[in-house]
Amino acid sequence: MEETEEEKKDEADYKRLHSFPLIRHSDMPEEMRVETMELCVTACEKFATNNESAAKMIKETMDKRFGSSWHVVIGEGFGFEITHEVKNLLYMFFGGSLAVCVWKCS
Amino acid sequence: MPAKAADKRRQDVSGPSRGKASKAGKAGSKKRDEDASTEAGDALGDLARALVKSPDQLELTEAELKQEITRTLTADNPQAPQNIVRFSFKEREYKLVDYLDQTAIHFSLNGNLIPKDSDEGRRQSIRSNIEAEKAPDETPAETSEQAEIKDEEQAGDTEAAGEEEGGEEEGAAEEEAEAAEAAEAAEAVEAEEPPPPKAPEKKLPNQFNFIERASTTPFNPLREKGCQTEPIPSLNFSATIHQWDIYDAYVEELQRMEKAKEKEKSKPQAVKKEEEKRGLRKLSHVEVQHVEPITRVAKAAKIAERMVNLNTFDDIAQDFKYFEDASDEFRAQQGTLLPLWNFQYEKTKKLAVTAISWNPKYKDLFAVGYGSYDFMKQGHGMVLLYTLKNPSFPEYIFSSDSGVMCLDFNSEHPHLIAVGFYDGNVAIYNLRKETSQPSYKSSAESGKHSGPVWQNELVHMDVIKLSGEGTMQGPEGLQLQTLGCGTSFDFHKKIDYLFLVGTEEGKIYKCSKSYSSQFLDVFEAHHMAVDTISWNPFHLKVFISCSSDWTVKIWDHTIKTPMFVYDLSCAVGDVAWSPYSSTVFAAVTTDGKAHVFDLNINKHEALCTQLVVTRKKNKTTHIQFNPVFPIITVGDERGLITSLKLSPNLRKMPKEKKGQEVKKGPEVEMAKLEKLLSLVREPEAKAET
Numbered sequence: 001m002e003e004t005e006e007e008k009k010d011e012a013d014y015k016r017l018h019s020f021p022l023i024r025h026s027d028m029p030e031e032m033r034v035e036t037m038e039l040c041v042t043a044c045e046k047f048a049t050n051n052e053s054a055a056k057m058i059k060e061t062m063d064k065r066f067g068s069s070w071h072v073v074i075g076e077g078f079g080f081e082i083t084h085e086v087k088n089l090l091y092m093f094f095g096g097s098l099a100v101c102v103w104k105c106s
Numbered sequence: 107m108p109a110k111a112a113d114k115r116r117q118d119v120s121g122p123s124r125g126k127a128s129k130a131g132k133a134g135s136k137k138r139d140e141d142a143s144t145e146a147g148d149a150l151g152d153l154a155r156a157l158v159k160s161p162d163q164l165e166l167t168e169a170e171l172k173q174e175i176t177r178t179l180t181a182d183n184p185q186a187p188q189n190i191v192r193f194s195f196k197e198r199e200y201k202l203v204d205y206l207d208q209t210a211i212h213f214s215l216n217g218n219l220i221p222k223d224s225d226e227g228r229r230q231s232i233r234s235n236i237e238a239e240k241a242p243d244e245t246p247a248e249t250s251e252q253a254e255i256k257d258e259e260q261a262g263d264t265e266a267a268g269e270e271e272g273g274e275e276e277g278a279a280e281e282e283a284e285a286a287e288a289a290e291a292a293e294a295v296e297a298e299e300p301p302p303p304k305a306p307e308k309k310l311p312n313q314f315n316f317i318e319r320a321s322t323t324p325f326n327p328l329r330e331k332g333c334q335t336e337p338i339p340s341l342n343f344s345a346t347i348h349q350w351d352i353y354d355a356y357v358e359e360l361q362r363m364e365k366a367k368e369k370e371k372s373k374p375q376a377v378k379k380e381e382e383k384r385g386l387r388k389l390s391h392v393e394v395q396h397v398e399p400i401t402r403v404a405k406a407a408k409i410a411e412r413m414v415n416l417n418t419f420d421d422i423a424q425d426f427k428y429f430e431d432a433s434d435e436f437r438a439q440q441g442t443l444l445p446l447w448n449f450q451y452e453k454t455k456k457l458a459v460t461a462i463s464w465n466p467k468y469k470d471l472f473a474v475g476y477g478s479y480d481f482m483k484q485g486h487g488m489v490l491l492y493t494l495k496n497p498s499f500p501e502y503i504f505s506s507d508s509g510v511m512c513l514d515f516n517s518e519h520p521h522l523i524a525v526g527f528y529d530g531n532v533a534i535y536n537l538r539k540e541t542s543q544p545s546y547k548s549s550a551e552s553g554k555h556s557g558p559v560w561q562n563e564l565v566h567m568d569v570i571k572l573s574g575e576g577t578m579q580g581p582e583g584l585q586l587q588t589l590g591c592g593t594s595f596d597f598h599k600k601i602d603y604l605f606l607v608g609t610e611e612g613k614i615y616k617c618s619k620s621y622s623s624q625f626l627d628v629f630e631a632h633h634m635a636v637d638t639i640s641w642n643p644f645h646l647k648v649f650i651s652c653s654s655d656w657t658v659k660i661w662d663h664t665i666k667t668p669m670f671v672y673d674l675s676c677a678v679g680d681v682a683w684s685p686y687s688s689t690v691f692a693a694v695t696t697d698g699k700a701h702v703f704d705l706n707i708n709k710h711e712a713l714c715t716q717l718v719v720t721r722k723k724n725k726t727t728h729i730q731f732n733p734v735f736p737i738i739t740v741g742d743e744r745g746l747i748t749s750l751k752l753s754p755n756l757r758k759m760p761k762e763k764k765g766q767e768v769k770k771g772p773e774v775e776m777a778k779l780e781k782l783l784s785l786v787r788e789p790e791a792k793a794e795t
Contacts, residue, residue, distance in 0.1 A: 022359050025345070079346030086339040093355055099347040105340060 024099075025091040036062065036090050040100045044074065048095075051075060058102060066104065073101045183208040415496050422446050426494075426737065431753035441714040441755035443700060446737060447497035449474075449747040453505075454488050459741025461512045462730040467520035469734040470494040471501070474747055477509025477528055479727070489513060489525055489535065492747065494735075504535055596639045600646060606663075608636030614651060616663060629666060631659060638681050644688035645779045652681035658693050660705075662783060669783055670709065674701060680728045686736075688779040690756065694718070694740055696725040702756050705782050713756055718748050 021041050026033050039061055047054035055072040062070035066088070073080065076097050088104035190203040220227045416423055426446050434441060454476045461475035476488040487509035491502035508529040516522040521537040598604040603619040604626075612632035615625040632653035642648040648669070652658045654677040659668035676695035684690035689705035698719040701712040718726055719742045728741040736752045 022355055024355060025343070027341075075347075076352075077348045079344070081342065081344035083340050083342050086341055089341075089343055091343070091345065093347075093352050096356065097349055097352055099352060101345075103343070106338065 019095050021092055021094045023090065023092045025089070027087050027089055029087060032066065032087075033090060035065070036102060037092060040090075040092065040102065041094060044094055044098055044100065051098075058100075062102065062104070069106050070102060070104050075099060181208065183210045185210060411499070412495050415498055419447060419497060422497075426735070426751060429751065431755075434753050434755040441702060441753040443702070443714055443716045443718070443738070443750035443752060443756075445718070446749040446751055447494065449492045449497055449500075449749070450745055451488075451490055451500055451503075454490065454745035457485070457488065457509070457745045458725075458743040459727050459745060459747060460487075460510055461514075462728045462739055462741050462747070463514050463523075464730060464733055465491075465515050465520050466517045466733070468493075469732065472730070472732075472739060473513055473515065473523055474741060475510035475513040475525060476745060477511055479743075485509060487527060489523065491537070494749070502537060506533070593635050594637060594639050596641050596649065598641055598646075599643060606639045606641070606649060608639045608651060610635040612636055612653060612655070614639060614661075627663070629661065631661075631668070632657060637679060640681060640683055642688055642779065643683055643685055645783075648688075648779060648783070650681055650683065650691055652678040652693055654678070656695075670705065672701075672703065672710075672712075674712075679726055682729050682731050682738075684731050685733045686757065689782065692729050692731065692738055694726040694729040696727075698724055698726050698742070700726065700729060700738070700740055700750070702752065704756065705779070709782070714753070716750075718742075718750065719744075719746070 021037050023033070023037065028036065040058055043054040043057045043061075047057065051074040055074045058074075059070050059072045062072070071082070076099065078099075080101060082101075082103055082105070084103035084105050090102045091099075093099050186206050186208050188206065190206060191200045192203050193199070194201045220230075222228075222231065425444060429444065431442055431444065457476035458479055459474055460477040460479070461473075463473045465471040465473070471491060471493045473489060473491045476490070478485060478487075487506045489502075489504040489506070489510055490500035492500050504525075506525075506527060508527040508531065511526045511528055513523055513525040516524070523535045523537070525533050525535060527533070593608050593610050595605055595607040598606075605617055605619070607615045607617060607625075608631070609615070612630070612634055614629040614631045614636060616627040616629070617625040631651050632655045634653050634655040636651055636653050639649060639651045642650070647662045647664060648660060649663060650658065650660050656674055656677060658672040658674060658678055658681055660670040661668050672693075674693060674695050676697040676699070679694045679696055681691060681693040684692065687704070687706075689707075690703065692700060692702045694700050698717055700714075700716055700718045702714040703712050707713060718740050724742050724744050724746075726740050726742045730739050732738065736757050737749050738752065740748045740750065742748070
């Protein structure tokens with residue numbers, strides 16, 4: 001029991017530690033990247049349980065802000081192969097276990 | 107008689123039958139008359155035969171037959187009652203009616219014609235006109251017009267007929283006629299309605315005979331144009347994530363952050379210093395970068411400036427290069443000076459030119475020193491370097507607090523100029539450096555002279571200063587005491603240690619560098635201060651001196667008396683030998699004139715005396731020959747440098763005899779001068795002996 005408790009604590013710790021948004025790959029301009037990252041964090045925190053709603057929110061906001069048409073994938077385990085417009089891709093981790101990929105391609 | 111009666115009856119018949127008459131009356135009377143006429147005709151024909159008697163004819167006796175019965179014609183209507191009696195209620199009795207209507211209407215016809223000018227007639231004509239316009243073709247219009255014309259004619263005929271009839275029945279039947287006309291008019295009015303339906307019917311004959319006309323507006327031709335935007339650049343990207351990838355990434359990031367923190371803590375100060383240095387370097391780098399473009403532009407700007415100047419002064423440049431005064435051939439040994447460029451600078455307008463010197467390396471560059479000869483007022487000084495390629499602005503500008511008295515280029519290092527100031531300082535300017543300050547400057551400590559430094563000459567990096575106090579100082583502490591103040595000196599071109607000094611009193615001392623305390627020789631040269639001394643560039647023994655006592659004298663340093671003396675009637679400011687000929691020299695006087703002499707041609711007079719500066723009260727102070735080009739520069743009191751070109755007469759080389767080789771070079775020049783001198787010397791020698 002102690003071990004499980006410790007494990008839980010560790011998990012909680014590492015989740016806390018690792019919950020900051022970490023950008024894995026991006027070719028956006030600085031301003032755009034920061035804004036998009038914040039948007040993703042907001043959305044994921046708001047819809048912590050529902051990835052689809054979070055993705056919907058991100059996509060709609062991005063469409064309004066930066067033009068159509070954006071694609072958003074949020075998940076914990078997936079592989080992807082995408083074609084994106086140059087300088088319009090953001091691939092980041094968040095919350096210790098979530099990965100968010102945002103790209104534009106019309 | 108019956109024939110006459112028959113004739114009369116015929117007339118009676120035809121008369122009323124001409125006009126309109128009532129049908130009944132006419133018909134009746136016609137019958138009777140016809141019968142009578144046929145009888146008469148038959149009777150005439152049958153006269154020859156026996157008289158044919160009708161059964162009901164009256165039987166008359168012959169006497170009764172021959173009886174003449176008169177018949178009278180009257181306009182009275184025989185049918186009309188003649189004795190109508192009416193009961194007059196007024197008089198209560200029967201009265202005979204006097205007037206009886208005698209009109210017998212033989213024929214009446216209701217017509218449908220109306221007068222054109224009546225209202226209905228006008229209306230109809232307008233309507234018919236409109237209908238005529240509606241029909242596009244001409245023929246229906248024509249036919250309608252013809253129909254109108256016919257109608258009109260008919261109307262006119264009926265009118266005429268009406269008038270005639272009216273005219274016939276005048277007199278007793280006037281009223282009846284008028285009434286008849288009125289009746290006719292009324293009938294005519296009634297008959298108006300039939301004509302309007304006729305008008306539309308007029309179009310019928312033209313229905314199948316009309317011309318079509320059609321037109322269409324121009325339309326713009328259609329053109330197809332298509333374009334396609336460039337496709338947005340896109341890239342492919344692929345990745346796979348699992349939970350462990352995320353974990354690993356976070357762990358790595360945390361480690362990196364920790365390391366960064368450690369680094370910051372361990373070396374905070376060093377990092378800061380580095381940053382500062384980097385910042386400074388960046389600044390300087392930026393500055394350099396900032397400056398670079400300007401310097402790059404500076405070179406281009408300089409070239410552009412020179413080009414502009416060349417264009418502006420194009421004719422002068424052409425003159426400088428190619429113009430040779432052709433009139434010199436006719437002038438018989440006289441020459442002229444062609445003025446070329448003027449050099450002046452705003453800030454030196456109040457300063458006098460105190461020294462001119464040509465750069466030994468760059469033949470178009472010359473230095474001018476500015477100061478003031480007025481010993482009471484002394485202002486600042488300037489050294490300007492001009493080039494012939496840019497007459498509008500000096501290339502180099504150096505300013506100093508004290509007026510410049512003299513300057514000279516170093517012959518081996520042409521970027522160094524030695525300048526002597528009024529306050530006794532000597533400075534050396536380095537043209538290669540961009541600063542406007544002298545590289546070296548003598549200061550009070552190092553034995554500065556209190557009087558103005560008159561002349562210096564740079565020879566092998568040695569600077570010899572000649573002061574106004576009366577001391578001469580060289581770099582090795584060489585000191586010579588002269589009795590008067592030195593005003594000018596000159597080094598011998600070939601003999602290194604030999605030099606001449608001229609004084610304010612008019613004496614010229616010959617000195618040597620090796621003898622520090624004594625001079626070799628003294629010449630009683632002038633009555634006033636010796637302004638300039640100059641060795642002849644070719645002949646080893648000859649030098650020239652000029653003074654404010656209006657004279658220019660040429661000496662052989664071995665002989666005490668001058669070889670040639672020239673009185674120029676005005677204080678001579680400066681004299682200079684020409685670099686190309688041993689016998690040519692030029693002098694400037696304070697009245698603004700330049701004199702050029704050639705001893706080879708004329709020993710006593712100047713070849714050219716020319717006014718150089720135009721303004722009054724402007725004295726020319728210095729003159730210099732350009733070592734290469736045939737021009738001289740003259741400086742004056744107003745800071746203006748004038749360059750003049752020597753005409754060919756002034757530049758004459760000795761004519762070679764036919765068949766002989768042309769010898770050029772210093773030997774020739776020397777020989778030339780030697781010959782001249784010998785002419786002068788021999789009589790002297792003779793005189794001495």
